[in-house]
Amino acid sequence: MKPKTIKTLYWIFTTLFLLAMLGDAYGGITMQQAGKDSLARLGYPMYLLVIMGSAKIAGVMAIAQTRYRIIKEWAYSGFTISFIGAFLSWFAIGAGAAMLIPPTVMLIVMFFTYYLWKKYEQVKDLGLTNTKLAGNAGVA
Template identity: 50%
Template structure:
């Protein structure tokens, strides 16, 4: 796979991930009713929406930049914890399998974007 293909794949996956997380983060910060209903169902306090929503918005900024690699690594880790937490919360709440699909899909996008970011950085370092 060429460096150009890896770079394009990375950015497409990253932008899709960023859009999803930004939308979810914005919904949390603005306390959208759908999020409130889900948090009540899962047993979390409403203020948790604002905390996680703010973290998601900051994480979006972190994964879209390429200057601070450690910050980007932490953002990927934070998104991983959030998505695994969403899956676990749904499982503990006894939700149907269909409710697991959105966070699993986002986790696949996250892992793929991370993989291609690492792959592209590896190719860049061998070209130097």
């Protein structure tokens, strides 16, 4: 794939993922009824909605920024833990596929954006290295 194609795909899928996470964060922070019902069914305290919603907003900001790679890595890790935790929580209470599929799908989408980000960073880094090498060799 060309670097421009990788970059375009990365930003399209990442934007969709981040919008989904912002929507989920908003639902948590405003303590929407669907979230309350889910937490009650899972046996978690209601204040977890606000904590997770706030963490998701921080994660969205971390993934959207382009300067600090390590912060982005941590955000991807946090979302991974969140999705796996959601899957395992629903699995533990014997919920059906309807509750197990959403965190699985979001995990796959997130991994795809992560893969594209890493691929783009690799291509970008190689481009910078080749430019420096070409400049040192006297090639214009």
